[in-house]
Amino acid sequence: MSPAEPVRTAPAAPRYDIANLQTDLGDIPLVTDTTSVRRRSRDYFWYSPILNAELHGLSADIVAVPRNEADVIRIVAACVRRRIPITPRGAATGNYGQAVPLAGGLLLDLSNMTRILWHKPGVVRVEVGAKMVDMDAALRPAGFELRMHPSTKRMATIGGFVAGGSGGIGSITYGGLREPGNIIAARVITCEETPRVIELRGDAAQKVNRAYGTTGIITELEMPLAPAWPWIDVLITFEDFYEAVQVGHELALADGIIKKLITPMMWPLPGYFTGIKAQCPDGRHVLVCMIAESSLESFKALLAGRGRIGIETPSDDGAANTPLYEYTWNHTTLQVLKSDRTVTYLQCLYPHDRLMECVKQMTEMFPDEVIPHLEFIRFAGRVTASALPVVRFTTADRLNEIIRLHEANGVFIANPHVYTLEDGSRHKRADADQAGFKREVDPHGLLNPGKMRTYVPVRA
Secondary structure, three states: OOOOOOOOOOOOOOOOOHHHHHHHHOOOOEEOOHHHHHHHOOOOHHHOHHHHHHHOOOOOOEEEOOOOHHHHHHHHHHHHHOOOOEEEEOOOOOOOOOOOOOOOOEEEEOOOOOOEEEEEOOEEEEEOOOEHHHHHHHHHHHOEEEOOEOOOOOOOEHHHHHHHOOOOEOHHHHOOOOOOOOOOEEEEEOOOOOOOEEEEEHHHHHHOOOOOOOOOEEEEEEEEEEEOOOEEEEEEEEOOHHHHHHHHHHHHHOOOOOEEEEEEEOOOHHHHOHHHHHHOOOOOEEEEEEEEHHHHHHHHHHHOOOOEEEEEEEOOOOOOOOOHHHHOOHHHHHHHHOOOOOEEEOOEEOOHHHHHHHHHHHHHHOOOOEEOEEEEEEEOOEEEEEEOOEEEOOOHHHHHHHHHHHHHOOOEEOOOOOOOHHHHOOOOOOOHHHHHHHHHHOOOOOEOOOOOOOOOOOOO
16 A cells, blocks of 8 residues: 555455354353453554554454364364364464454464474474463573564564464564575465375475465464574663664674664653663663673674763563563564554665665654654675664654655655555565465455455455
């Protein structure tokens, strides 16, 4: 959808033969209480005032909670027989309505499928509902951890991350999930009268990456691992925002310094961080980093006295702590929304060869309206910055104009205010491999219908 086009209204949910579906499913755990079903049918789409209006009140008719892959196959076969839509979900920590059933039907809650099936140096095989924080805790004694994770790591499932995410903490070293080698394999159930089990390996696994569950139901994933360094959370404050960005860029380019997170943010964003407010003085901009303990000396040498270190502590994502990464990526937006529900955000990608120029240009173009928040990443082999600026929302027209002006100046936008794959991507279309694969595995168009706007079912 181009910024000038009107936002589409999600279709109303039709009625389905849910009573006989329950009989078909036998002893598979189900949730039928209306309040619970509605609660599980939501994700964090309310970050967007546009999606909040469009998706409000949409809900599945029933929730199924499979215990294993055999349950998934039984559920899918029963739904296909009765032409009941299926919306897969993990922990529902996404922001674009990925887990919201646009057409009602059955919500497939995969969060009980949590087993780590095996792991060896550099690789793990796991069921799709495993929480990422639990995976890291289990893998760390062997010296490994996941290469990257979202800021919602303590809630998010690995399947939800692959099906709905793109990158996060760790992407400064390994890039995003679309980079070759960042997903090794995915085991997928097709949505047919007799469901098939398909193993997608290597590049073929991209057919289900960030497809919102429209191209098959993932039951297992094989993921690459990284060395589990002792990480140090560091927060540095600066008088000048562009100095914070410059230091972050130098750190991003310093290949010998082991890092996992580089996040510059402009004041007043740090003023909303109530948990670390004492370490974020008024008017000072911040650079949030995760640095391997063995690289801390080199990191401080790179700082060369610039900025003031306000936090330097071992990273700990245990239940009693708040790791610094929960102030970065889209948790930054959440921290602001806790106090101010009038704001929203964008998802940007700066050109690697005009990074500082574009950051200054966009900051000056929208003073006090678009508050900069950058995330340094590797993208297609080059160091650049993604960005999740906080936007003071007024109207949908103004938000679309802000998007248009970014794109006109070479800053790519992945629009987080739409719920379809085509309209939310930088290229405004679903990847051809995903669209073609959906024809093969979901001929009736029952998987998360409405999320792949251009798909036409091949069977009645």
